[in-house]
Amino acid sequence: MTSSQVPITSSELANLWMAYQEKTMVLRILEHFIEHADEEGKQLLQSHFNDAAKNIETIKSIFKEEGAVIPVGFTENDVHKGVPKLYDFMFDIMYLHMMTKVEMSLYALFTGMAYRKDIKDFFIKLTAEAQQMNGQATSQLLEKGVLSRPAFVSMPTEVKFVKDKGYLGGFNWFSETRSLNTVEVSLIHHAIETNLVGMQLMIGFAQVAEDKEVQDFLVDGMKLSKKIEIDLGEFLRQSYIEPPATHAGKATASKIAPFSDKLMMYNTSLLCSFGLGSNALGGAFSLRSDLPAKMALLAKDIFTYAQDGGKIMIKKGWMEEPPQVEDRNQLTK
Known part of the structure; x- marks a missing residue:
């Protein structure tokens, strides 16, 4: 065969x-x-x-x-x-x-x-x-100079092993808590870079959405992306690293929709799923306790937001149902 x-x-x-x-x-x-x-x-x-x-x-x-x-x-x-x-x-x-x-x-x-x-x-x-x-x-x-590279760092000249459990602690201005390591910086940079684009996407979508409930939802998405960028950016600033930013890629002033509300809602839902995966990855690979804690809180916000979007899509008849497994329970009734 x-x-x-x-x-x-x-x-x-x-x-x-x-x-x-x-x-x-x-x-x-x-x-x-x-x-x-x-x-x-x-x-x-x-x-x-x-x-x-x-x-x-x-x-x-x-x-x-x-x-x-x-x-x-x-x-x-x-x-x-x-x-x-x-x-x-x-x-x-x-x-x-x-x-x-x-x-x-x-x-x-x-x-x-x-x-x-x-x-x-x-x-x-x-x-x-x-x-x-x-x-x-x-x-x-x-x-074009519109994409920010992650921070450059000095190359390591020797191999080191963690010797103090304080390495796992969170940031504290008044202690000798360590700066972020490069693994943590890379994951934060990725999350901020994605949310900067996502925020502009939501701004444009919200401007042109025809349904008021959809528009309000997209405005909430814009605010959530901004919150994620600010909260994670603070981790970089604490280590004296500037978060990524760009002068390009802004939404125009157009109020005429190039896309259906259904498409804009699905695109937002897809990015929520991607954001949840990125947050899980960021939390899993961070060895500083305060970063996974923050990632978990942001993941909760993203999950709640995604659920709200799903309810709107179902209400409007826009959520196409994935292929279903046969319901064997019907045989017992």
């Missing part, structure tokens, strides 16, 4: 379904960005658009072969052509940089959950494409 003759597993079905949702959403976002991009940015965005369109067709083919219904995802009804651009200089590439980070994490996870060779190879391909695109976006942002 060839790999394509082996039925796909529940994990493979779920992850293909999730990939379809994410890819169709990104396609709609890119359509708006490409419409307003400069020539250099347009080439990069179009390349990612073309890859996404091909991958969507691959997922459709697999579903058809397996006799599964094609998800709705996001269609041409979720993007409005010919409207003013919602974001200013370089935000399109900043968004691409952020979303390829999400894709690298997501598809690497899906690869490890795939068992059929063609499905595993497909997710490996998606991971590689996201990595390549992230590298190109990073290079372009650095060339």
